[in-house]
Amino acid sequence: MxxxxxxxxxxxxxxxxxxxxxxxxxxxxxxxxxxxxxxxxxxxxxxxxxxxxxxxxxxxxxxxxKGLQTKNCILCNKKDSLGMDFKGKFLCANCFIEIKHK
Ligand SMILES: [Zn+2]
Structure with a gap:
Protein backbone atom coordinates (compact mmCIF):
# COMPACT_ATOMS: atom_id res chain seq x y z
CA MET A 1 0.00 0.00 0.00
CA LYS A 66 -0.26 6.48 -7.29
CA GLY A 67 -1.37 4.63 -10.36
CA LEU A 68 1.67 5.78 -12.25
CA GLN A 69 3.31 2.72 -13.60
CA THR A 70 6.96 2.37 -12.94
CA LYS A 71 8.83 0.40 -15.54
CA ASN A 72 12.39 -0.70 -16.02
CA CYS A 73 14.26 1.40 -18.52
CA ILE A 74 15.92 -0.71 -21.22
CA LEU A 75 19.05 1.44 -21.18
CA CYS A 76 19.89 2.38 -17.61
CA ASN A 77 17.76 -0.34 -15.97
CA LYS A 78 16.35 2.08 -13.42
CA LYS A 79 12.71 2.07 -12.46
CA ASP A 80 10.90 5.19 -13.56
CA SER A 81 7.41 6.36 -14.33
CA LEU A 82 8.34 9.27 -16.56
CA GLY A 83 9.41 8.22 -19.98
CA MET A 84 8.07 6.72 -23.14
CA ASP A 85 7.50 3.46 -24.89
CA PHE A 86 9.78 2.90 -27.81
CA LYS A 87 8.95 -0.06 -30.02
CA GLY A 88 7.36 -1.81 -27.07
CA LYS A 89 10.30 -1.12 -24.77
CA PHE A 90 10.35 1.50 -22.06
CA LEU A 91 12.82 4.38 -22.13
CA CYS A 92 13.03 6.63 -19.09
CA ALA A 93 12.88 10.39 -19.64
CA ASN A 94 16.57 10.88 -18.82
CA CYS A 95 17.78 8.33 -21.34
CA PHE A 96 15.36 9.61 -23.93
CA ILE A 97 16.77 13.12 -23.61
CA GLU A 98 20.31 11.82 -23.80
CA ILE A 99 19.62 9.88 -26.97
CA LYS A 100 17.97 12.85 -28.56
CA HIS A 101 21.04 15.00 -28.00
CA LYS A 102 23.52 12.51 -29.37
ZN1 LIG B 1 17.00 5.10 -18.55
Missing part, protein backbone atom coordinates in the same frame (compact mmCIF):
# COMPACT_ATOMS: atom_id res chain seq x y z
CA UNK A 2 1.11 3.53 -0.69
CA UNK A 3 1.33 6.20 2.00
CA UNK A 4 -1.77 7.79 0.53
CA UNK A 5 -3.76 4.57 0.86
CA UNK A 6 -2.49 3.87 4.36
CA UNK A 7 -3.37 7.39 5.52
CA UNK A 8 -6.80 7.25 3.93
CA UNK A 9 -7.54 3.86 5.48
CA UNK A 10 -6.40 5.13 8.87
CA UNK A 11 -8.70 8.18 8.73
CA UNK A 12 -11.61 6.01 7.64
CA UNK A 13 -10.98 3.68 10.55
CA UNK A 14 -10.93 6.62 12.94
CA UNK A 15 -14.04 8.07 11.35
CA UNK A 16 -12.30 11.33 10.53
CA UNK A 17 -14.67 12.24 7.72
CA UNK A 18 -13.32 15.69 7.05
CA UNK A 19 -9.87 14.37 6.28
CA UNK A 20 -11.25 11.47 4.28
CA UNK A 21 -13.25 13.91 2.18
CA UNK A 22 -10.22 16.12 1.71
CA UNK A 23 -8.05 13.25 0.54
CA UNK A 24 -10.68 11.76 -1.72
CA UNK A 25 -11.40 15.15 -3.26
CA UNK A 26 -7.81 15.83 -4.26
CA UNK A 27 -8.48 15.03 -7.90
CA UNK A 28 -11.03 17.83 -8.09
CA UNK A 29 -9.02 20.30 -6.07
CA UNK A 30 -5.71 19.97 -7.83
CA UNK A 31 -5.22 20.71 -11.49
CA UNK A 32 -3.42 18.37 -13.82
CA UNK A 33 -0.49 20.73 -14.20
CA UNK A 34 -0.15 21.00 -10.42
CA UNK A 35 -0.28 17.23 -10.17
CA UNK A 36 2.45 16.96 -12.73
CA UNK A 37 4.67 19.29 -10.71
CA UNK A 38 4.16 17.10 -7.66
CA UNK A 39 5.15 14.07 -9.71
CA UNK A 40 8.27 15.93 -10.75
CA UNK A 41 9.14 16.40 -7.08
CA UNK A 42 8.66 20.17 -7.15
CA UNK A 43 8.17 20.76 -3.41
CA UNK A 44 7.67 24.50 -3.91
CA UNK A 45 4.16 23.78 -5.07
CA UNK A 46 3.09 23.06 -1.50
CA UNK A 47 2.91 26.82 -0.87
CA UNK A 48 0.42 27.20 -3.71
CA UNK A 49 -1.83 24.36 -2.73
CA UNK A 50 -2.98 25.62 0.67
CA UNK A 51 -2.86 22.15 2.14
CA UNK A 52 -3.95 21.62 5.75
CA UNK A 53 -1.18 21.23 8.34
CA UNK A 54 -1.62 17.46 8.63
CA UNK A 55 -0.81 16.99 4.96
CA UNK A 56 2.84 16.22 4.36
CA UNK A 57 4.76 16.49 1.14
CA UNK A 58 5.29 12.73 1.20
CA UNK A 59 1.54 12.25 1.35
CA UNK A 60 0.94 14.54 -1.62
CA UNK A 61 3.71 12.88 -3.58
CA UNK A 62 2.29 9.49 -2.80
CA UNK A 63 -1.12 10.62 -4.00
CA UNK A 64 0.19 12.17 -7.21
CA UNK A 65 2.26 9.17 -8.17
Missing amino acids: TLYETTLTEFKRKGDEEKVRWLEGLNKRITLSQKKRIQENDTKIMQELFTPKWVSWELMYSWAT
